[in-house]
Amino acid sequence: MTDSKRLRSAQWFGQRDLAGFIHRASIHAEGISRAALDGRPVVGICNSWSELVNCNLHFRGLAESVKRGVLLAGGLPLEFPTISLGENLMKPSAMLFRNLMAMDVEECIRGYPIDAVVLLGGCDKTVPAQLMGAASANVPAIMVTGGPAQPAVFRGRELGGGTDLWHYVDELRAGRMTDAEFDELEAAATPSYGHCNEMGTASTMTSLVEALGMCLPGTATIPAVDAARHRAAEATGARAVALAREELRPAEILTAPAFDNAITLLMALGGGTNAVVHLLALAGRVGVPLTLDRFDELSRRTPLLANVRPSGEHLFERLHHAGGIPAVLRELGALVDGNAGTVTGRVLGEEIAGAEVLDRAVIAACATPLAAEGGIAVLRGTLAPDGALLKRSAASPSLFRHRGTAVVFEDVYDVQARIDDPGLDVTPQSVLVLRNSGPKGGPGMPEWGQIPIPAKLLRQGITDIVRVSDARMSGTAFGTVVLHVAPESAAGGPLAVVRNGDPIVLDVEARRLDLDLPASEIGRRLDEVEPKEPSYRRGYGALYLDHVLQANEGCDFDFLRARPGEPAESEPLGLLHGWVGGW
Numbered sequence: 001m002t003d004s005k006r007l008r009s010a011q012w013f014g015q016r017d018l019a020g021f022i023h024r025a026s027i028h029a030e031g032i033s034r035a036a037l038d039g040r041p042v043v044g045i046c047n048s049w050s051e052l053v054n055c056n057l058h059f060r061g062l063a064e065s066v067k068r069g070v071l072l073a074g075g076l077p078l079e080f081p082t083i084s085l086g087e088n089l090m091k092p093s094a095m096l097f098r099n100l101m102a103m104d105v106e107e108c109i110r111g112y113p114i115d116a117v118v119l120l121g122g123c124d125k126t127v128p129a130q131l132m133g134a135a136s137a138n139v140p141a142i143m144v145t146g147g148p149a150q151p152a153v154f155r156g157r158e159l160g161g162g163t164d165l166w167h168y169v170d171e172l173r174a175g176r177m178t179d180a181e182f183d184e185l186e187a188a189a190t191p192s193y194g195h196c197n198e199m200g201t202a203s204t205m206t207s208l209v210e211a212l213g214m215c216l217p218g219t220a221t222i223p224a225v226d227a228a229r230h231r232a233a234e235a236t237g238a239r240a241v242a243l244a245r246e247e248l249r250p251a252e253i254l255t256a257p258a259f260d261n262a263i264t265l266l267m268a269l270g271g272g273t274n275a276v277v278h279l280l281a282l283a284g285r286v287g288v289p290l291t292l293d294r295f296d297e298l299s300r301r302t303p304l305l306a307n308v309r310p311s312g313e314h315l316f317e318r319l320h321h322a323g324g325i326p327a328v329l330r331e332l333g334a335l336v337d338g339n340a341g342t343v344t345g346r347v348l349g350e351e352i353a354g355a356e357v358l359d360r361a362v363i364a365a366c367a368t369p370l371a372a373e374g375g376i377a378v379l380r381g382t383l384a385p386d387g388a389l390l391k392r393s394a395a396s397p398s399l400f401r402h403r404g405t406a407v408v409f410e411d412v413y414d415v416q417a418r419i420d421d422p423g424l425d426v427t428p429q430s431v432l433v434l435r436n437s438g439p440k441g442g443p444g445m446p447e448w449g450q451i452p453i454p455a456k457l458l459r460q461g462i463t464d465i466v467r468v469s470d471a472r473m474s475g476t477a478f479g480t481v482v483l484h485v486a487p488e489s490a491a492g493g494p495l496a497v498v499r500n501g502d503p504i505v506l507d508v509e510a511r512r513l514d515l516d517l518p519a520s521e522i523g524r525r526l527d528e529v530e531p532k533e534p535s536y537r538r539g540y541g542a543l544y545l546d547h548v549l550q551a552n553e554g555c556d557f558d559f560l561r562a563r564p565g566e567p568a569e570s571e572p573l574g575l576l577h578g579w580v581g582g583w
Helices: 018-028 059-074 096-111 125-138 163-173 180-189 201-214 227-246 256-269 274-288 292-301 316-321 324-335 348-352 412-418 519-528 539-547
Strands: 042-047 076-081 117-121 141-145 153-154 157-159 376-381 384-391 401-409 431-434 466-469 480-486 502-509 510-513
Touching: 042 059, 042 227, 059 076, 059 117, 059 227, 096 274, 096 539, 117 227, 117 324, 125 141, 125 201, 125 274, 141 227, 141 510, 153 180, 153 510, 157 163, 157 274, 157 539, 163 180, 163 324, 201 256, 201 274, 256 274, 256 292, 256 324, 274 292, 274 384, 292 376, 401 412, 401 519, 431 502
Parallel strands: 042 076, 042 117, 117 141, 376 510, 401 431, 431 466, 466 480
Antiparallel strands: 153 157, 376 384, 384 480, 401 502, 502 510
16 A cells, blocks of 8 residues: 555645645545545546547546546546647637646646546647646656547548548649539548547657657557557556556656657658647756757658658558557667656666567568658758758658749738639749748647648649748648748748748758848848737737747747756645644
8 A cells, every 4th residue: 555645645635634624525525435535546637528629529438447447556536627629620729729728737737636647638739738737747647648530431542631631622622523522521521539540740749659658558549439549548547546656757757868769750650740849848848958950860860661641651540550659669779769768667668679560561661661761851041040840751852952932921811812813923833931820920820831732733733832831730731831930920030021022942951941032131121020910918818929939949838948957846835725733
């Protein structure tokens, strides 16, 4: 039996005073006996279930499976809700509220009598938000993710939730698909709950949780509708009880080697560019000095192995049946630091030692990779002094060295109004530029970066041109799209001064993105830029605009990053409600 004096929850329930009385009585009101409290670790279940987030719709059932595991292991499970972020329905972007959810998670963990917490996340921003909050609270934590949705089937072909949709949208806009056919696609597109079933942001982030060591090995890729997902939740609940007893905290797991492993996996999977922002933010929470340069260093040495859409052919579920994330990590060999710790209490190398690749059509060998370099390149230059990203694994190699003239859009509404105008002055050599779509300008850095190919070009058979913006794009998206340009235009970055007809040079191998004008001309234009009017003047929106960092720093709030030398604020204040005496 655990020494109850060591349990964090004992500060609430173990005291023989008025505060202890009130705390225990509050639990008794739920029908829970005092015997259920004595010496048992309290495991919080942080549930992001919401009927507004179809990805997470099955989390009530998963929470019950977690509770079963906690009870079997001798703990007391207590479920609590937080806000939930859904990429499709939440406007202007779920990314605007990632930091708010992280704060919600952090303060719930810190403020309540929890010895360990199980994080239930699935949709894009819920996973990083929960990890960020748990990392800052630094109470023992473990995650169980929701799993990918069942594949949609349209006219005999399995579809990815987003990747194939973008193809069909272009077919509709080009006049090669009818409205009736598109309605048929809509009816078939989402056959089950669960997150996007290609290597979009959700699948990417759930995979990276494994590489970070924050979930049980082999659990990231289990389909949402598979009974194994519930068995994994049960096992996660049991492990949470052990974490509470061992006092193994996120700060001990989320180390520099763990982040290197996550970045290496990101590159090998051809994962979504959003993961870069989330890993930078998470590293900032635990004081790991991670920069964009490290992403590029690891990308250059890491082969692309996963043949999964949008960088490959298959859906995420096939990766599960091919051996899952442990098989990919094992295949990467010495590129992965096997000494990094995990929530199991064992190091990563021990956890993946028995993994094997079961389908080489899905997971390539390091000796014969799909590409010699990883999926993401970091670009810098006069147009992106602090960096920008290109998902090279889903781009057109023929455009990796390109010089073209800019066609500028002031914001997404300008795109909507003009992109299909037959009079738009655009050619296949043009570079489409979108600004005012970054962290401050969007606001919230929405997924607007995959600017549509103009209809007049689609009808000519053009399927890709170079696009540049300070926005993000869905991990399910593809194309030669430069994203996350920093500083953003609304923060005074050079993107703000690009004019129609200006020459832009992209050189992926040289990692360059340049506005090909004299530095004096760029400087003169920057001096003339007037500040953008803020989108919010009150509430959370105003807080966001005042404190959000740029994309190259993870878009977290400046006041939430770890400060070197400061202890973690893991304990609540005012626990005794002013009552000091005992009885």
